[in-house]
Amino acid sequence: MHTTVLKIWCISIITLLVFVQTVPSKTIAPQQQQSKYEQNALVHTDEKIQDILLKINETLVKNFMEYLILNIGVRYTGTSGCQNASHYIYEQFEDMGLQVRYHNWSAKINRSNPTLVTSQNVEATQQGSDPEYDDVIIFNAHYDTAKGTVGANDDGSGTVAVLAAAYVLSQYRFNRTMKFVTFSGEEQGLFGSDAYVRELYDQRTPVLVEFNADGIGRATTSEYGRKIRLSYTEDTGWIIDIMKEMTNEYGLNFTFTTFWKVNRFLPIGFSDYYPFTRFGYESISVWEAEGDPNYHSPRDNISNINFSYLVNTTRHIAATMAILADMQVEVPQVHIANPRAGKIISNDTIRKNTKYVTSLIIDKTNIYAEVTQGIYPIDRVEFYYGTTLLFTDTEEPYEYMLNKRSIGFHRIKVVVYDEQGNSATDQMRILFLNIKTK
Numbered sequence: 001m002h003t004t005v006l007k008i009w010c011i012s013i014i015t016l017l018v019f020v021q022t023v024p025s026k027t028i029a030p031q032q033q034q035s036k037y038e039q040n041a042l043v044h045t046d047e048k049i050q051d052i053l054l055k056i057n058e059t060l061v062k063n064f065m066e067y068l069i070l071n072i073g074v075r076y077t078g079t080s081g082c083q084n085a086s087h088y089i090y091e092q093f094e095d096m097g098l099q100v101r102y103h104n105w106s107a108k109i110n111r112s113n114p115t116l117v118t119s120q121n122v123e124a125t126q127q128g129s130d131p132e133y134d135d136v137i138i139f140n141a142h143y144d145t146a147k148g149t150v151g152a153n154d155d156g157s158g159t160v161a162v163l164a165a166a167y168v169l170s171q172y173r174f175n176r177t178m179k180f181v182t183f184s185g186e187e188q189g190l191f192g193s194d195a196y197v198r199e200l201y202d203q204r205t206p207v208l209v210e211f212n213a214d215g216i217g218r219a220t221t222s223e224y225g226r227k228i229r230l231s232y233t234e235d236t237g238w239i240i241d242i243m244k245e246m247t248n249e250y251g252l253n254f255t256f257t258t259f260w261k262v263n264r265f266l267p268i269g270f271s272d273y274y275p276f277t278r279f280g281y282e283s284i285s286v287w288e289a290e291g292d293p294n295y296h297s298p299r300d301n302i303s304n305i306n307f308s309y310l311v312n313t314t315r316h317i318a319a320t321m322a323i324l325a326d327m328q329v330e331v332p333q334v335h336i337a338n339p340r341a342g343k344i345i346s347n348d349t350i351r352k353n354t355k356y357v358t359s360l361i362i363d364k365t366n367i368y369a370e371v372t373q374g375i376y377p378i379d380r381v382e383f384y385y386g387t388t389l390l391f392t393d394t395e396e397p398y399e400y401m402l403n404k405r406s407i408g409f410h411r412i413k414v415v416v417y418d419e420q421g422n423s424a425t426d427q428m429r430i431l432f433l434n435i436k437t438k
């Protein structure tokens with residue numbers, strides 16, 4: 001009986017996944033954006049980008065990696081190795097002249113052991129020079145490891161990439177603010193990133209995009225050495241176009257393949273991108289194209305790192321960040337600013353924070369869509385309840401009072417369109433209890 005139930009369960013999940021992955025919720029016009037991008041961004045940032053690419057070299061990357069792996073070693077969350085790594089990362093960021101802080105978190109990271117573990121993420125901020133560009137770009141990786149491995153690739157490679165990108169990018173000025181973040185608690189269940197994203201979300205920090213790197217240092221053939229896999233959220237197509245154009249423009253000549261398209265409602269996540277995607281942020285995860293047979297084993301050692309490949313994966317992220325940080329975003333963006341995720345809400349007032357993402361909403365609620373215009377004026381914002389279009393708003397403020405009779409889970413979705421037909425989407429899931437409909 002168990003196997004039958006399991007089979008049915010598996011089949012339904014697979015059907016659901018296939019369905020969810022194949023339903024496109026938005027379309028963009030990449031060709032239009034590409035040509036505009038050519039005219040605007042690259043021409044102006046050319047030398048700066050070239051410099052940045054050159055400064056990210058093997059010596060720089062190797063130095064960070066050797067300290068992390070050979071001097072510190074295993075960095076299992078809650079151990080002194082993990083703590084030592086956080087101190088090392090903190091000092092590196094400080095030496096770069098960045099604003100650094102520990103972001104402390106605590107959680108019961110082990111189901112069989114109820115002890116509260118306290119650990120710390122390390123965040124470095126490079127303040128943007130133009131207050132008009134108020135959305136930040138985040139690059140993160142996890143510095144903790146699984147038990148019994150020094151984690152050179154998982155995720156020494158990502159941590160080193162964050163450090164190297166910070167080291168080089170901190171030598172320049174950019175319009176937008178950049179944040180370089182290293183998390184702990186990833187291996188036990190994304191604890192550090194979950195706490196970090198909740199704080200980010202509650203502070204209403206606008207985020208243009210989050211880059212995650214977890215396993216970007218392995219390539220054993222020249223073919224894999226020119227490939228990168230990406231997993232990403234629905235509205236990042238224009239950023240991936242920039243990445244693709246950049247790689248050819250500067251002679252890196254990498255090819256990108258889609259690892260998977262992120263489904264924000266999936267009950268599991270594979271790395272620190274996950275909390276970001278659940279809270280509605282746009283996210284791009286960069287992965288090596290070759291699988292790693294040494295995953296979570298003592299063999300995940302420095303000898304299995306392909307340093308010239310790691311230099312190149314780091315370059316792609318850092319240069320893309322540099323281009324984005326200075327450019328005017330051409331596509332519209334949208335965020336559901338109300339209701340808030342992870343709360344208990346009644347009468348449209350937040351009563352309590354919860355550990356969940358899905359909010360419990362009692363009584364009617366005002367859906368407020370915060371829209372950022374690209375280069376074209378906004379045409380309209382559509383409000384969906386499940387798949388049903390409830391309302392189309394053509395004037396600011398873009399909002400809709402949701403007062404459907406309900407006892408259950410629902411998805412709310414907003415889609416913004418500009419006059420050229422470019423669109424962006426945000427969606428969230430709510431547990432909606434609304435008996436009266438007045």
Ligand SMILES: [Zn+2]
Pocket residue numbers: 142154155186214215271
């Ligand atoms: Zn990892």
